[in-house]
Amino acid sequence: MSGTRHNTSAIIDFGSFALENRKISVIENPKDTNTSQYSSVGIGSPNSTFLTTLKAENKTNTLSYGLHFEAPVNNQKRSGSVIFGGVDVAKFRISDLKTYRLGPNNLIVEGFKEVSFVNATSISSPGFSMVPVSLDFGDSFLRLFAYQVRGITQFLKENGFSIDDTEGSFFLDSLPPPGSGLNFLFGAEDHLSLEERLYIFVPFTDILVYTSSGPAGHKYELMVKDSSEIILGNPFFR
Structure with a gap:
């Protein structure tokens, strides 16, 4: 994938503990006309640190664990990718991230x-x-x-x-x-x-x-x- 590479510093928060200052590369996609978003690469390989950590902590099937990439200091973009289980499934702004849960009667979730x-x-x-x-x-x-x-x-x-x-x-x-x-x-x-x-x-x-x-x-x-x-x-x- 071509594009400008940005090195970011992320905090991976599992609730009971956090991994701070993990370095992850994010590539800006020059073909993406939505300039408020990034595309991330290199996270989903079987040997990635993030996925290995999730497996070790038995977190791979836990809902809503992921990363939000903040923009570099000299770049005014304020968005990023959210990654679940080491797989980049979407890119969207942090305000779009919602957790949909079933009610007590397992009603279908509206959303x-x-x-x-x-x-x-x-x-x-x-x-x-x-x-x-x-x-x-x-x-x-x-x-x-x-x-x-x-x-x-x-x-x-x-x-x-x-x-x-x-x-x-x-x-x-x-x-x-x-x-x-x-x-x-x-x-x-x-x-x-x-x-x-x-x-x-x-x-x-x-x-x-x-x-x-x-x-x-x-x-x-x-x-x-x-x-x-x-x-x-x-x-x-x-």
Whole structure:
């Protein structure tokens, strides 16, 4: 990735203890026209200090642990990336960071408003906008309802993928192209401006699992089935 590199100093706060003055490089993306944001790189490798620390402290499935990168002294940007579990899942301003929790009766959380599909060249609407999904904070997973998953599989079929849905599981014959995935929208209330809304992009490659038990020619399982619900293959909030 090209761009200007900024060295930042971050505090990783786990509540019971904190790691101070950790040095992390942040690269400013010259193609990003939103000059109030950064893109971060180099954090999500299996051997990264941050991810190793999370694993050692058994924090990898704990909600809302992450980093906010402050701007360098000589740069007036006031935003950064938030990283959960060592994976850069989004970039947004600190004011956009919210924690959505289930109520005592496990009511669906209002806050998730829309999913759209993203491929390498365009964005297609799946037809279930303004319908919230369920957030399960037992393991910090984001669950999709069955009809939403059918929208995903239909989208992939329309884009040339062979999908086998044997016994309710979904198997693909090949990897989706880079840049394709699901775009989740938070904060879609009418009074919010586009800049105040939070989008989180999840590549299809992050929700695929290689399997040797799939149907012939279909070696990638899309998401993981649990009871009557589909769960994203990796924890969404980590």
